[in-house]
Amino acid sequence: MEDHLATRFAARPAPALRRYVGSYVGFDLRGFPAGVHCGPPSRVLTAVISLSDPLEVAAGVDDGSPVARFDSVAGGLMCRSVAIHHDGRQQGVQVSLTPLGARAIYGMPAAALAHRLVPLDELLGTVGVELVDRLRAATTWAARFAALDELLLRTVSRGGDRAPRVRPEVAEAWRRLVTARGRVQVGAVAAELGWSRRYLTERFGGEVGLSPKTFARVLRFEHAHELATAVDPLPWADVATASGYADQAHLVRDWREFTGRSPTAWRRGEVLLGNR
Numbered sequence: 001m002e003d004h005l006a007t008r009f010a011a012r013p014a015p016a017l018r019r020y021v022g023s024y025v026g027f028d029l030r031g032f033p034a035g036v037h038c039g040p041p042s043r044v045l046t047a048v049i050s051l052s053d054p055l056e057v058a059a060g061v062d063d064g065s066p067v068a069r070f071d072s073v074a075g076g077l078m079c080r081s082v083a084i085h086h087d088g089r090q091q092g093v094q095v096s097l098t099p100l101g102a103r104a105i106y107g108m109p110a111a112a113l114a115h116r117l118v119p120l121d122e123l124l125g126t127v128g129v130e131l132v133d134r135l136r137a138a139t140t141w142a143a144r145f146a147a148l149d150e151l152l153l154r155t156v157s158r159g160g161d162r163a164p165r166v167r168p169e170v171a172e173a174w175r176r177l178v179t180a181r182g183r184v185q186v187g188a189v190a191a192e193l194g195w196s197r198r199y200l201t202e203r204f205g206g207e208v209g210l211s212p213k214t215f216a217r218v219l220r221f222e223h224a225h226e227l228a229t230a231v232d233p234l235p236w237a238d239v240a241t242a243s244g245y246a247d248q249a250h251l252v253r254d255w256r257e258f259t260g261r262s263p264t265a266w267r268r269g270e271v272l273l274g275n276r
Contacts, residue, residue, distance in 0.1 A: 029235025
């Protein structure tokens with residue numbers, strides 16, 4: 001087997017896009033064993049453009065979900081990992097959108113994409129097709145990120161002020177939950193906004209696609225996942241404590257729900273991350 005090659009290049013979008021786009025990440029992974037990568041749920045909507053073979057993706061891990069092929073794919077917020085089937089190589093660009101970005105760039109609330117995987121050109125039309133072509137034709141990551149800026153700015157400008165705005169209370173609830181990494185009482189957030197918990201749940205779910213409580217769980221899992229994928233990961237009990245779980249058993253239950261695997265089985269199977 002060839003030596004492992006794992007390179008990642010991150011960039012911030014143009015200033016005018018930063019309300020809508022959290023980051024760009026280019027990746028080039030080669031020489032790993034074939035397998036299934038769990039794309040974990042997180043706070044952002046993710047779009048991925050392949051720079052090589054089509055992506056083979058299912059909306060769930062080890063649950064019989066059908067595998068579909070995409071040159072580029074967009075997903076909403078999820079309560080479970082997506083299964084990315086690979087032959088030990090992946091090359092592409094990942095774009096992370098905030099819920100505000102769903103309206104500005106896709107022209108729809110994030111809730112319309114919750115738990116779904118959709119071809120990117122189905123959402124962006126000819127801009128989506130051009131985006132794939134230009135990213136594949138570019139020869140440097142800087143050029144690819146510049147093309148993303150240009151085309152996403154064009155999309156936002158095209159939408160102008162016609163797209164309905166996210167209610168400021170919903171945006172503020174999202175911000176508070178993210179800032180606290182999910183370690184905050186939803187009822188307290190609702191009270192601070194002057195809403196009932198039920199009303200916040202209805203409004204937040206209608207815009208984002210997850211209830212505030214579920215989104216808080218995703219945020220805690222996201223934090224645990226970050227700790228578990230560090231170069232020198234903490235023991236699982238310490239991961240649970242640091243990310244706000246009551247104990248390790250609580251973490252294990254959520255990990256199984258969000259990835260379809262126990263933490264130990266997940267770590268053993270994540271060959272693209274070099275886990276053993």
